[in-house]
Amino acid sequence: MQAAFWTTVGLLCLTAGFGSTQKPQPCSSPPLYTGSMTVGTQDEHLWAVGRYSYDVVNQRMHLGETGTLNNKTFTYDALMLYQEGILYEINHHNKTCVKKPLKADFYPMEVPKGAEFVNQVVIGTLSGPGEGLLVNSWWGDMPDKQSKYFLSFTEFGCFPVSAFFKSKSLGGMVSVSYYDNVLGVDPGVFVPPPFCKDAKLEANKDGKETNYFSFFN
Amino acid sequence: MQAAFWTTVGLLCLTAGFGSTQKPQPCSSPPLYTGSMTVGTQDEHLWAVGRYSYDVVNQRMHLGETGTLNNKTFTYDALMLYQEGILYEINHHNKTCVKKPLKADFYPMEVPKGAEFVNQVVIGTLSGPGEGLLVNSWWGDMPDKQSKYFLSFTEFGCFPVSAFFKSKSLGGMVSVSYYDNVLGVDPGVFVPPPFCKDAKLEANKDGKETNYFSFFN
Numbered sequence: 001m002q003a004a005f006w007t008t009v010g011l012l013c014l015t016a017g018f019g020s021t022q023k024p025q026p027c028s029s030p031p032l033y034t035g036s037m038t039v040g041t042q043d044e045h046l047w048a049v050g051r052y053s054y055d056v057v058n059q060r061m062h063l064g065e066t067g068t069l070n071n072k073t074f075t076y077d078a079l080m081l082y083q084e085g086i087l088y089e090i091n092h093h094n095k096t097c098v099k100k101p102l103k104a105d106f107y108p109m110e111v112p113k114g115a116e117f118v119n120q121v122v123i124g125t126l127s128g129p130g131e132g133l134l135v136n137s138w139w140g141d142m143p144d145k146q147s148k149y150f151l152s153f154t155e156f157g158c159f160p161v162s163a164f165f166k167s168k169s170l171g172g173m174v175s176v177s178y179y180d181n182v183l184g185v186d187p188g189v190f191v192p193p194p195f196c197k198d199a200k201l202e203a204n205k206d207g208k209e210t211n212y213f214s215f216f217n
Numbered sequence: 218m219q220a221a222f223w224t225t226v227g228l229l230c231l232t233a234g235f236g237s238t239q240k241p242q243p244c245s246s247p248p249l250y251t252g253s254m255t256v257g258t259q260d261e262h263l264w265a266v267g268r269y270s271y272d273v274v275n276q277r278m279h280l281g282e283t284g285t286l287n288n289k290t291f292t293y294d295a296l297m298l299y300q301e302g303i304l305y306e307i308n309h310h311n312k313t314c315v316k317k318p319l320k321a322d323f324y325p326m327e328v329p330k331g332a333e334f335v336n337q338v339v340i341g342t343l344s345g346p347g348e349g350l351l352v353n354s355w356w357g358d359m360p361d362k363q364s365k366y367f368l369s370f371t372e373f374g375c376f377p378v379s380a381f382f383k384s385k386s387l388g389g390m391v392s393v394s395y396y397d398n399v400l401g402v403d404p405g406v407f408v409p410p411p412f413c414k415d416a417k418l419e420a421n422k423d424g425k426e427t428n429y430f431s432f433f434n
Contacts (some may be wrong), residue, residue, distance in 0.1 A: 005434075033344075034344075036338070042259060096224070098354070110297075121396040122377065122398070123340060123350055123395075123396050124374060124398060125352055125374060125376050125398035125399060125400065127250075127400035128373065128374050129373075130351070130372075130374075131350075131371055131373045131376060132350065132374075133340055133341055133347075133348075133349065133350035134372070135340075154341040154348055154349070156346075156347040156348045157342060157344070157345050157347075159341045159342050159348075159349075178340075179338040179340050179341075180338050180342075181339070181341060181349070182344055183342065183345070211324075
């Protein structure tokens with residue numbers, strides 16, 4: 001994001017009363033959970049909602065999305081098995097399956113190493129039970145050092161809340177909101193559907209993902 | 218926001234499981250509270266953080282902001298006394314005060330009449346205590362019918378969480394995040410500082426605010 005935004009993040013650091021006395025520690029999200037996400041780009045070329053299943057124990061993720069990209073609607077269903085190094089792109093409607101090498105390291109959902117604490121806020125209020133949520137925010141340099149990321153996690157449970165960062169392929173800032181997280185996963189979602197059985201491993205031109213952000217790059 | 222975003226909001230409506238069985242009712246925020254906000258525009262010309270005190274009983278609001286507008290930093294401190302029809306723009310540093318007529322109706326922080334329920338989500342999770350927050354979202358037509366607003370409130374307590382809408386004067390989509398709300402206000406913040414005593418009522422060219430949104434218009 002550009003200068004104005006980061007200036008404001010700097011202002012947030014100055015105005016955050018919490019941080020100076022009781023600084024939250026970096027955390028990792030739970031090992032197994034299911035949740036929903038909304039992804040949007042600043043230029044509005046991409047808007048999507050999706051559901052994900054996350055398994056850090058066996059290093060796998062299943063992501064189903066639907067949205068609009070350059071004014072065309074799309075659905076995307078991807079099963080990422082990092083230990084096997086395989087990505088399945090699944091089309092349930094046509095019962096077709098594309099099997100690609102997944103060269104990326106599995107990147108756990110956590111506050112990245114080197115991230116700096118920005119602030120702690122309450123969404124809603126702590127004045128009444130069930131009326132507020134403590135959220136910690138962090139920022140740091142993107143792996144290419146060309147920009148910064150801004151990530152928020154819940155103080156209790158360390159569930160992701162939001163992410164902002166720049167994506168090369170999407171041509172600008174990406175905003176991700178996470179919600180409706182539920183502890184635990186249905187392990188069945190990590191089993192490729194029967195029609196994926198005969199899919200042959202295809203060459204993957206852009207399979208050099210190395211971290212959480214490069215999934216969007 | 219443009220077509221892609223609203224298409225996605227439509228998708229959200231379809232994918233929201235909650236809404237169909239137990240539809241939340243429109244609500245009004247508490248009558249007296251203090252909170253913080255972050256305001257940003259899509260084109261990044263404006264980013265600001267601020268603190269507000271809100272009093273629906275006596276129809277008054279105090280807003281203090283600092284941020285960047287067109288790459289210049291600014292501070293803005295405004296005391297809005299709707300019953301008296303007066304707006305004070307206060308500069309504490311210079312001890313100066315501008316007193317303007319406030320022709321607007323006081324617009325309470327609530328789900329506007331005619332708003333449609335979009336969905337209910339949990340930020341974080343309900344899997345553990347203190348780890349999640351139930352949030353309801355609503356959309357509707359802006360008063361000029363040229364665009365739509367999108368507002369989120371906490372299910373319990375009805376505190377504002379976020380607002381998206383188009384602003385004429387700011388030239389695009391405006392995003393507002395609300396946080397750190399505390400029930401109650403210090404009534405002293407609604408008393409103009411001593412150096413405002415001699416301020417004369419100035420003509421206000423753009424004092425025709427009529428609702429929550431026109432504050433940004």
